[in-house]
Amino acid sequence: MRRTRRTRRSELGAALALAGVLIGVAVAVVLLEGSAGPSPAESRLPPSPRSALAPRNVPLGPKPLAFWAPVRESVSTRVNPTQPQTAGNVSRRTPEGTTNIVLVLGHSRRVAGSLWVEVRFAGVPDDARGWVPRSALGGYTPVRTRLVVDRERLTATLQRGRRLVFRTRVGVGTESTPTPAGDFYVRNQLTRYRSPFYGPIAFGTTARSTALSDWPAGGFVGIHGTNRPDLIPGRVSHGCIRMANPDIVRLARLMPIGTMLTVR
Amino acid sequence: MESKLTLEAVDHDGAIAEALDELTGGTRADFLRKAVIGGAATGAALATPALAKERNTKKDIAILRFDLNLEYLQAAMYTEAERLRQLKPRTLGWAHVVGANERGHVKAIRGLLGRDAVKSPKFNFRGVTEDDSVFTETAVAFEDLTAALLKTQAAQVDSRGVLAALVSLHSVEARHAAWIRHIAGIVPAAYAVDKPTSKARVVRLVDSTNFVTSVPRTKGRRRPGYTG
Amino acid sequence: MSNRVTRRAIAEDPGPGLTRVQLVKWGAAAGGAMAAGGLLAGGLPMPAISQPSPAQDRQVLEWLVQVQHLEAGFYTEAERRGALRGELRELSQLVGEQDRAHVAALERAVGGAGSNRPKFDFGDATSDPQRFLAAALEIEELALAAVNGQVPNLTKRRIVTVMGIASVEARHVGWVRDLAGRNPAPRPADVPATQDKTRAAIEATGFTT
Numbered sequence: 001m002r003r004t005r006r007t008r009r010s011e012l013g014a015a016l017a018l019a020g021v022l023i024g025v026a027v028a029v030v031l032l033e034g035s036a037g038p039s040p041a042e043s044r045l046p047p048s049p050r051s052a053l054a055p056r057n058v059p060l061g062p063k064p065l066a067f068w069a070p071v072r073e074s075v076s077t078r079v080n081p082t083q084p085q086t087a088g089n090v091s092r093r094t095p096e097g098t099t100n101i102v103l104v105l106g107h108s109r110r111v112a113g114s115l116w117v118e119v120r121f122a123g124v125p126d127d128a129r130g131w132v133p134r135s136a137l138g139g140y141t142p143v144r145t146r147l148v149v150d151r152e153r154l155t156a157t158l159q160r161g162r163r164l165v166f167r168t169r170v171g172v173g174t175e176s177t178p179t180p181a182g183d184f185y186v187r188n189q190l191t192r193y194r195s196p197f198y199g200p201i202a203f204g205t206t207a208r209s210t211a212l213s214d215w216p217a218g219g220f221v222g223i224h225g226t227n228r229p230d231l232i233p234g235r236v237s238h239g240c241i242r243m244a245n246p247d248i249v250r251l252a253r254l255m256p257i258g259t260m261l262t263v264r
Numbered sequence: 265m266e267s268k269l270t271l272e273a274v275d276h277d278g279a280i281a282e283a284l285d286e287l288t289g290g291t292r293a294d295f296l297r298k299a300v301i302g303g304a305a306t307g308a309a310l311a312t313p314a315l316a317k318e319r320n321t322k323k324d325i326a327i328l329r330f331d332l333n334l335e336y337l338q339a340a341m342y343t344e345a346e347r348l349r350q351l352k353p354r355t356l357g358w359a360h361v362v363g364a365n366e367r368g369h370v371k372a373i374r375g376l377l378g379r380d381a382v383k384s385p386k387f388n389f390r391g392v393t394e395d396d397s398v399f400t401e402t403a404v405a406f407e408d409l410t411a412a413l414l415k416t417q418a419a420q421v422d423s424r425g426v427l428a429a430l431v432s433l434h435s436v437e438a439r440h441a442a443w444i445r446h447i448a449g450i451v452p453a454a455y456a457v458d459k460p461t462s463k464a465r466v467v468r469l470v471d472s473t474n475f476v477t478s479v480p481r482t483k484g485r486r487r488p489g490y491t492g
Numbered sequence: 493m494s495n496r497v498t499r500r501a502i503a504e505d506p507g508p509g510l511t512r513v514q515l516v517k518w519g520a521a522a523g524g525a526m527a528a529g530g531l532l533a534g535g536l537p538m539p540a541i542s543q544p545s546p547a548q549d550r551q552v553l554e555w556l557v558q559v560q561h562l563e564a565g566f567y568t569e570a571e572r573r574g575a576l577r578g579e580l581r582e583l584s585q586l587v588g589e590q591d592r593a594h595v596a597a598l599e600r601a602v603g604g605a606g607s608n609r610p611k612f613d614f615g616d617a618t619s620d621p622q623r624f625l626a627a628a629l630e631i632e633e634l635a636l637a638a639v640n641g642q643v644p645n646l647t648k649r650r651i652v653t654v655m656g657i658a659s660v661e662a663r664h665v666g667w668v669r670d671l672a673g674r675n676p677a678p679r680p681a682d683v684p685a686t687q688d689k690t691r692a693a694i695e696a697t698g699f700t701t
Contacts, residue, residue: 070482
């Protein structure tokens with residue numbers, strides 16, 4: 001039979017269509033199975049999913065005033081770690097029954113295989129310095145706050161860095177039972193005792209009354225509330241720093257244990 | 265001039281939007297409204313595929329919490345070491361850089377966990393942050409083990425985004441490890457292929473250090489005995 | 493079954509080796525919505541989401557072998573030329589040994605030595621100490637980014653091993669950077685690289701022939 005041009009064209013068309021289908025099927029097979037992958041030089045791998053994190057470096061931040069550490073065991077401090085001469089004792093507990101704490105001054109020395117660190121602790125009349133074995137202390141916590149008590153202006157001011165975060169008028173010691181001047185620190189906080197004289201919250205410090213050396217609990221100066229707010233501001237106490245009850249409650253939210261105390 | 269064609273106009277059944285949603289992680293409505301075919305913004309948005317924000321699965325939360333605790337420990341240790349300045353200069357330099365990295369990890373993982381984040385434990389570093397050779401030895405152990413742990417976790421996580429995150433952190437921990445080993449004078453890469461390790465192994469290391477401590481009892485209820 | 497339901501069914505279960513966007517295109521073309529398919533093909537880039545599969549694993553591993561060849565080749569030549577001294581010599585020997593081990597491990601995983609071993613011309617980067625350090629730095633960073641870029645594309649079975657290679661690459665980076673007086677860990681998270689980015693980085697070294 002003679003093939004007309006039209007028949008040839010339609011045959012060609014059919015052949016092309018068939019080829020197209022076959023190619024399409026081949027492509028489908030390749031796509032679906034993916035086994036005959038492209039060579040490494042031409043492979044096209046997808047980008048991976050984006051990370052759920054985008055961390056940035058966090059710089060160190062301002063230097064703390066000091067560190068405080070709890071005392072794990074009562075020890076006798078040394079003037080110098082290499083010599084036995086003592087600089088005073090540090091007991092494990094405060095007279096109030098809480099864990100005693102010391103300020104860590106940031107010097108360490110290895111002596112005969114043990115690490116010793118220099119600390120500041122409650123002394124008479126001021127805080128004392130001495131060296132203790134590192135193992136006598138617990139973990140370090142940075143101190144970033146300072147309470148400054150001005151005995152002339154009868155004010156207490158809490159500083160955090162350069163910022164003033166709290167200020168109030170206070171009652172301080174009388175002339176015969178003064179609040180001692182110097183550098184101390186806050187080492188405990190008492191609450192839920194029943195004693196209106198001390199208000200709702202009382203803080204213990206390492207400051208000691210110089211006049212009342214026989215005081216039963218060591219004669220330590222506290223910072224507390226009062227049932228006589230009418231006496232504030234004034235020179236009225238046995239050495240303690242008193243403030244109105246709403247103020248001590250406010251201060252307790254801002255002043256952590258270990259806060260430095262400077263009395264001028 | 266013909267107006268630009270938006271996706272909404274051609275995405276008859278939302279299948280395209282579904283696919284793009286997974287790519288861009290944005291809200292579908294926003295993307296459809298703003299996206300112009302062939303526009304530069306669309307190209308940029310699609311250039312780095314992101315996953316739509318999903319809630320973390322329980323497994324992923326557990327893994328991220330464990331990592332967060334490990335990062336808390338490392339961040340606290342290196343921060344304290346830098347503050348106390350008792351290390352040799354090169355080690356101090358390491359603590360400075362790596363501390364910033366680890367503090368960054370803490371912040372980022374806390375952000376990812378949101379309300380599922382855990383608080384930092386309290387630590388007592390027992391002099392390790394104050395003695396150069398003990399610090400270096402301990403840092404090597406922690407960096408090596410963290411990198412090993414992240415491998416195991418990567419094969420366990422549910423979310424691809426969290427997987428990508430672990431991958432990006434893992435190689436940084438390995439950089440830390442090689443660097444501190446180099447400072448310590450030991451070979452930065454001991455094996456051709458690093459092995460994974462288990463969570464249990466890491467727990468054993470942390471326990472052996474006794475770094476995690478209880479909060480000291482500095483608050484009490486006794487009647488004050490202050491001078492008054 | 494309507495086209496809409498079929499397309500959705502396919503989109504929910506992509507199957508091995510096929511990305512969702514490819515499926516959408518496939519489905520759209522099959523369903524006759526040529527406009528959509530054409531737009532995707534013509535207008536937008538195609539950064540498909542990866543779906544891990546054994547087939548894709550193979551592609552990933554073969555690609556990573558290519559990248560490792562650059563590293564292995566570099567250190568092997570440096571060791572052969574014997575011009576480096578001291579710690580650089582030690583580094584070229586140890587890192588070379590480890591990178592060659594990576595090539596072997598990856599080739600084993602894909603079932604035999606791959607295709608062409610690409611050729612590089614390192615010039616005096618394999619003999620001059622300064623140029624060696626600079627080149628090592630560049631090569632190690634790009635290799636690490638390449639591996640990091642592929643790990644999330646892998647099936648779970650392969651992740652641990654390839655991360656085992658990634659961390660060693662990162663150690664190499666840390667070592668080289670410390671030697672070069674550079675910060676070994678400037679960023680808290682490493683940035684992964686796509687295949688294209690890595691290819692460009694390899695070109696940028698100037699070592700390709």
